[in-house]
Amino acid sequence: MPKYQHQELKIYNSLSGEKETFQPVTPGMVGMYVCGPTVYNKVHLGNCRTFISFDLVFRYLKHLDYKVRYVRNITDAGHLENDAEEGEDRIAKKARLESLEPMEIVQKYTVDFHTILHTFNNFPPSIEPTATGHIVEQIEIVKSIIDQGLAYVSNGSVYFDVLKYNETEKYGILSGRKVEELIANTRDLTGQTEKKNPQDFALWKKAEPQHIMRWPSPWGIGFPGWHLECTAMSTKYLGDEFDIHGGGMDLKFPHHECEIAQGKAATGKDPVNYWMHANMLTLNGKKMAKSTGNNILPEEIFTGNNPNLSKAYSPAVARFFMLQAHYRSVLDFSDEALQAAEKGFHRLMEAFQTIDSLPTSNSSSFDVEELEQKCFDAMNDDFNSPILIAHLFDATKLINSVKAEKASLTQSDAKKLKQFMSEFIFDVLGIHENLSFSNTDNSDETKLSGLVEMLIELRTKARENKDFDTSDQIRDQLLDMGIELKDTKGKTEFKIK
RNA sequence: GGUCUCGUGGCCGAGUGGCUAGGCAGUGGUCUGCAAAACCAUGUACAGCGGUUCGAAUCCGCUCGAGACCUCCA
Numbered sequence: 358m359p360k361y362q363h364q365e366l367k368i369y370n371s372l373s374g375e376k377e378t379f380q381p382v383t384p385g386m387v388g389m390y391v392c393g394p395t396v397y398n399k400v401h402l403g404n405c406r407t408f409i410s411f412d413l414v415f416r417y418l419k420h421l422d423y424k425v426r427y428v429r430n431i432t433d434a435g436h437l438e439n440d441a442e443e444g445e446d447r448i449a450k451k452a453r454l455e456s457l458e459p460m461e462i463v464q465k466y467t468v469d470f471h472t473i474l475h476t477f478n479n480f481p482p483s484i485e486p487t488a489t490g491h492i493v494e495q496i497e498i499v500k501s502i503i504d505q506g507l508a509y510v511s512n513g514s515v516y517f518d519v520l521k522y523n524e525t526e527k528y529g530i531l532s533g534r535k536v537e538e539l540i541a542n543t544r545d546l547t548g549q550t551e552k553k554n555p556q557d558f559a560l561w562k563k564a565e566p567q568h569i570m571r572w573p574s575p576w577g578i579g580f581p582g583w584h585l586e587c588t589a590m591s592t593k594y595l596g597d598e599f600d601i602h603g604g605g606m607d608l609k610f611p612h613h614e615c616e617i618a619q620g621k622a623a624t625g626k627d628p629v630n631y632w633m634h635a636n637m638l639t640l641n642g643k644k645m646a647k648s649t650g651n652n653i654l655p656e657e658i659f660t661g662n663n664p665n666l667s668k669a670y671s672p673a674v675a676r677f678f679m680l681q682a683h684y685r686s687v688l689d690f691s692d693e694a695l696q697a698a699e700k701g702f703h704r705l706m707e708a709f710q711t712i713d714s715l716p717t718s719n720s721s722s723f724d725v726e727e728l729e730q731k732c733f734d735a736m737n738d739d740f741n742s743p744i745l746i747a748h749l750f751d752a753t754k755l756i757n758s759v760k761a762e763k764a765s766l767t768q769s770d771a772k773k774l775k776q777f778m779s780e781f782i783f784d785v786l787g788i789h790e791n792l793s794f795s796n797t798d799n800s801d802e803t804k805l806s807g808l809v810e811m812l813i814e815l816r817t818k819a820r821e822n823k824d825f826d827t828s829d830q831i832r833d834q835l836l837d838m839g840i841e842l843k844d845t846k847g848k849t850e851f852k853i854k
Numbered sequence: 855g856g857u858c859u860c861g862u863g864g865c866c867g868a869g870u871g872g873c874u875a876g877g878c879a880g881u882g883g884u885c886u887g888c889a890a891a892a893c894c895a896u897g898u899a900c901a902g903c904g905g906u907u908c909g910a911a912u913c914c915g916c917u918c919g920a921g922a923c924c925u926c927c928a
Contacts, residue, residue, distance in 0.1 A: 391928095392928075393928090394927090394928070395926080395927080400928085401928090403927090403928060404927090404928045405928085406928070407928035408928075410928090411928095436926075437926080447926070447927095532857085532858085532923075532924090533857070533858070534856095534857065534858095534923095534924080535857090538856065538857070538924095539856095539857095539924080541856075583926085603928095604928065605927080605928030606859095606922070606923085606928080607922075607923070607926095607927060607928065608927080608928070609922095609923075610857095610923060610924070611923095611924085611925095612927095634928095635928070636859095636922090636928095637921085637922070637928075638928085639921080642920070642921075643921080644921080644922070644927090644928095645927095645928090646926095646927055646928095647926090647927060648926065648927060649927095678866090681866075681867065681868090681876085681877070682866085682867060682868085683867085683868070686860090686867080686868090687859085687860075687921070687922085688866090688867085689866080691865085691866080693865060693866075693878085693879095694865075694866045694867085694878085695866095696878075697865070697866060697867095697877060697878035697879080698866080698877075698878080699878095700877080700878060700879095701876085701877040701878065702877090704877085705877095707891095741868080741869095743867065743868050743869095743875090743876075743877095744868060744869080744875075744876080746868095746876070746877080747868070747875055747876035747877080748875095748876085749876095750875095750876055750877070751875095751876085754893085757891095757892055757893065758892090758893065758894095760892075760893090761885090761892055761893045761894095762893095763892095763893060763894080764893095820887075823887070825887060825888075828887090829887095829888080829889085832889085832890085836890085841890075841891080842890080842891090843890070843891045843892080844885095844886070844889090844890080844891075845891075845892075846885085850891090852891090
């Protein structure tokens with residue numbers, strides 16, 4: 358029996374502002390769309406947080422035995438740097454700066470994106486469509502919106518008529534904006550004479566002669582508006598109405614608002630049942646952004662090569678750090694916080710590895726099944742990974758207590774504990790770290806392990822002979838090399854730091 | 855300027871109308887040849903000021919502070 362029949366998952370829906378019990382359109386199946394990156398630059402850590410957040414969602418839905426189709430796009434069509442009618446698109450600009458073909462830029466940063474997300478142990482999405490691969494679909498949507506009388510052609514471009522749409526529908530339902538307020542607060546942007554109203558947004562833009570990325574359309578040579586691709590690709594692969602649409606908080610307005618309007622205009626249906634927004638990762642209290650340069654690149658974390666960092670951190674530690682905060686909260690990045698996460702993470706991993714060697718008893722002093730359900734409860738409550746991690750630390754404490762012979766577990770409970778911890782740590786949180794190599798078959802590691810064991814033996818003999826100079830020398834020099842010895846009851850263990 | 859969100863102990867970060875979040879750091883103890891690790895114990899935390907309530911850090915109002923969006927951004 359699939360797990361989702363036993364667990365009640367609640368998801369915070371940005372549309373309603375409340376946690377709602379999750380009910381997919383088709384029982385047992387989930388369609389999820391997440392806005393992917395514009396590939397004109399390296400992904401920074403803030404970008405990664407969003408994708409790690411939705412990887413967590415993807416993983417947990419799968420863990421509940423849902424069949425999930427996860428679609429995440431690549432924005433590779435050139436969109437303008439702002440909402441003005443003229444200007445250079447970001448990919449073309451980057452191509453000029455790097456002296457590359459626009460599609461080389463796209464390829465280069467798509468590869469970077471994939472590599473980094475893989476390093477963070479994200480699952481790839483089920484489908485990863487590109488904007489340029491769906492120009493035809495986008496044109497079809499523009500046509501149908503025009504047919505509905507909700508878009509107009511102006512000088513070779515097509516704009517969505519927000520005021521007209523707002524006569525029968527509500528533009529602004531997601532972001533809580535009112536059209537009247539938007540009108541009152543419109544910024545003065547030059548060159549918007551093509552639009553009937555400043556709130557209108559482009560579905561299709563006429564390409565200026567210097568614009569490199571261009572396609573033919575019923576309205577002339579041009580390129581699609583930014584918001585359109587997500588509507589085209591989400592509905593193509595997930596249907597006119599699907600379950601979950603995610604993205605960064607900064608996309609809520611106008612991007613997602615426009616998607617809702619476009620979708621409704623084109624199909625007459627509200628495209629998405631659950632809107633989810635991941636919050637920002639901040640650096641020095643401010644949002645990380647490509648445009649301001651206030652960001653850290655993942656590779657800088659892995660190498661420690663950044664003025665904000667005192668050392669390097671593994672991808673698993675960085676991921677664990679992010680998952681210790683809830684996806685809807687702003688998380689501030691700092692070296693200190695990463696260090697704390699790293700220590701806690703290692704404690705958790707070491708305890709997990711200890712389970713097999715735990716002494717077993719006839720009875721357990723702890724309810725393992727209750728703890729497991731608490732882990733489900735945490736994730737069922739809008740994917741609350743920090744609470745889940747807190748429970749995993751409770752398990753850590755239990756394991757260490759059993760090891761210290763201050764608590765007890767039956768053999769079957771120890772097995773259960775290992776099973777569900779493994780599921781939550783590796784399958785759900787997606788944390789993956791090279792485990793202690795003492796129990797692997799890799800030959801070099803086996804040799805090193807044997808070497809350390811030999812030194813431990815020598816040290817144990819020295820200690821028996823009260824030759825503490827020798828024993829301390831072995832311990833201290835190993836520690837200098839990054840090998841820590843740990844004396845436990847009757848046995849010395851080691852760990853590579 | 856408009857809309858919205860947030861403000862938790864030394865740091866990070868959950869949560870909630872009354873019952874220990876958790877991690878890191880600190881302190882005391884156990885263990886140890888000494889340490890480390892581990893275990894046990896330990897913090898009068900919820901920006902400020904009012905209000906609602908038997909009871910609020912949690913609800914309401916105001917003040918102060920921070921951030922996001924309103925232009926491309928995850």
